[in-house]
Amino acid sequence: MAVIDAVLDRLLDGLLGLGRLLSPLCSLFVLLQLSALVVLLLLSLRVVCLLWSHAQFTRRLRCFSKPPTQNWLVGHLGEMRSTEEGLQAVDQLVRTYSHSCSWFLGPFYSLVRLFHPDYIKPLLLAPASITVKDELFYGFLRPWLGQSLLLSNGEDWSRRRRLLTPAFHFDILKNYVKIFNHSSNIMHSKWRRLVAEGESRQDMFNHISLMTLDSLLRCTFSYNSNCQESSSEYIAAIFELSTLVIERRGRILHHWDCLYWRSPEGQRFKQACSVVHGFTRTVVQERRAQLLHRGEPESHTDTTGGEEKKKKKRVADFIDLLLLSKDEDGHGLTDEEIKAEADTFMFGGHDTTASGISWVLYNLSQHQDHQDRCRAEVNDLLQDRKTEDLDWSAPVRPSVRPSVRPSVRPSVCLSVRLSACLSAFVSVRGTGSICLVSIYGTHHNPEIWPDPDVYNPMRFDPENSKDRSSHAFIPFSSGPRNCIGQKFAMAELRVVVALTLRRFRLTPGGVEVRRLPQLVLRAEGGLWLTLETLDAPQD
Numbered sequence: 001m002a003v004i005d006a007v008l009d010r011l012l013d014g015l016l017g018l019g020r021l022l023s024p025l026c027s028l029f030v031l032l033q034l035s036a037l038v039v040l041l042l043l044s045l046r047v048v049c050l051l052w053s054h055a056q057f058t059r060r061l062r063c064f065s066k067p068p069t070q071n072w073l074v075g076h077l078g079e080m081r082s083t084e085e086g087l088q089a090v091d092q093l094v095r096t097y098s099h100s101c102s103w104f105l106g107p108f109y110s111l112v113r114l115f116h117p118d119y120i121k122p123l124l125l126a127p128a129s130i131t132v133k134d135e136l137f138y139g140f141l142r143p144w145l146g147q148s149l150l151l152s153n154g155e156d157w158s159r160r161r162r163l164l165t166p167a168f169h170f171d172i173l174k175n176y177v178k179i180f181n182h183s184s185n186i187m188h189s190k191w192r193r194l195v196a197e198g199e200s201r202q203d204m205f206n207h208i209s210l211m212t213l214d215s216l217l218r219c220t221f222s223y224n225s226n227c228q229e230s231s232s233e234y235i236a237a238i239f240e241l242s243t244l245v246i247e248r249r250g251r252i253l254h255h256w257d258c259l260y261w262r263s264p265e266g267q268r269f270k271q272a273c274s275v276v277h278g279f280t281r282t283v284v285q286e287r288r289a290q291l292l293h294r295g296e297p298e299s300h301t302d303t304t305g306g307e308e309k310k311k312k313k314r315v316a317d318f319i320d321l322l323l324l325s326k327d328e329d330g331h332g333l334t335d336e337e338i339k340a341e342a343d344t345f346m347f348g349g350h351d352t353t354a355s356g357i358s359w360v361l362y363n364l365s366q367h368q369d370h371q372d373r374c375r376a377e378v379n380d381l382l383q384d385r386k387t388e389d390l391d392w393s394a395p396v397r398p399s400v401r402p403s404v405r406p407s408v409r410p411s412v413c414l415s416v417r418l419s420a421c422l423s424a425f426v427s428v429r430g431t432g433s434i435c436l437v438s439i440y441g442t443h444h445n446p447e448i449w450p451d452p453d454v455y456n457p458m459r460f461d462p463e464n465s466k467d468r469s470s471h472a473f474i475p476f477s478s479g480p481r482n483c484i485g486q487k488f489a490m491a492e493l494r495v496v497v498a499l500t501l502r503r504f505r506l507t508p509g510g511v512e513v514r515r516l517p518q519l520v521l522r523a524e525g526g527l528w529l530t531l532e533t534l535d536a537p538q539d
Helices: 002-021 028-063 084-097 117-125 138-145 154-168 170-196 204-221 233-249 264-294 318-324 335-366 368-382 400-408 439-443 486-503
Strands: 100-105 109-114 201-203 414-419 433-438 504-508 515-517 521-523 528-533
Touching (some): 028 100, 028 109, 084 100, 084 439, 084 515, 117 433, 138 264, 154 170, 154 318, 154 335, 170 204, 170 528, 201 204, 204 318, 204 335, 264 318, 264 335, 318 335, 335 368, 335 486, 335 504, 335 528, 368 504, 486 504
Parallel strands (some): 109 433
Antiparallel strands (some): 201 528, 504 528
């Protein structure tokens, strides 16, 4: 298929060039006939290949239950909708088939949808060399994120994972907690100002997405963008790219590069990529030059002499750590590889965390008893401190942890893996089937979670969780390709939620909430809550 696409793409360019070179005496009609004949031949060949592949996968996936289709050719095309009704359809699918089913997007894609821990676990725990990221969705991200950890496979992925893992060590993450506090303080100051002006009803996604981007820019680049208070070309480009990726996923004709890059959306994507790549490339090059001249920045606390003594160097950020990382052969990452990882960190770290925080606050606004209990524990934690800032040593209170978990259940909607060899599913072994791990479906499977739509933090009480599958709750995936930044995300989420509950009471915004599944779970028209400023409790 890829070869045909490449030939078709080159042919279109070649025919345009040929038309300019031909003698004016040559008949334009003959040229058009020739062009139409060649294009028709290639398109016919592609259609035949598609139909043959579709027939083969239909036969191979007969061992899986197959939901009713419109017809053999169209299959389930158009039935996966990014709407509230689409999520309700997933709920019905999970109730009907309980663990898995086959799914056909016309003759174009043949999938196996998984939504039960017993079926997901073997896939996620399989070696990374066996299960690889598919191009169905992840390929749309490659022009933006390059060959990064998220998109690489095989030995290239293994090397990158080894080089990046030290950047997420506890000692490194401790330095970032100060940044989480600072970014939260900026957001809360803005909220207090808005409440004082009579604008107490606010869209959580809007404010929290800017706050997480602010934190990431400081943690990744040591860059103060002031994006929570003013516009930024780089931030606008990040939002533009995320939107365009979602739009492309839903338009089947834009799945072909030869059509997409000629469309207005494709041109906008290239322009936004240029902005993002230019910013990251400049920072990487400048920081490498600084390291050569000034030496390594601080990455931890120096304890020589028996007393903790801070080095008078700038604390290392994500870019510094990547520049300093070396593999077992002493080789580091190139500037292009570092750029790809930094862009991926920005892409993967802001929307997912913002979604989790927003849904935590939404659920607590709907359940004031849980909100009051969490707030009391946060106030108790901070009562003897001179500052409200949280640090790494602050313990997670018994009510805060379970109150967070039900809200991060829907944050990431799905994960796509191309299973070249599935030991758990012998019938599809070696077929190259695309397996769609439905994180949302697994987290709402009534076989695992009774009354899955009910907000019940006590599900996560240790006593209630002891007999539950280790893969019943996988907000950060699992296995060798789990989310490398999960501790970073949870640390930020806890800091922001704790400080928000201490400073504000949240109540529903008076608008019906309709879920909007995109790269993460959002809400149509925003997630609106009403803020009430609280005075700090007196000791």
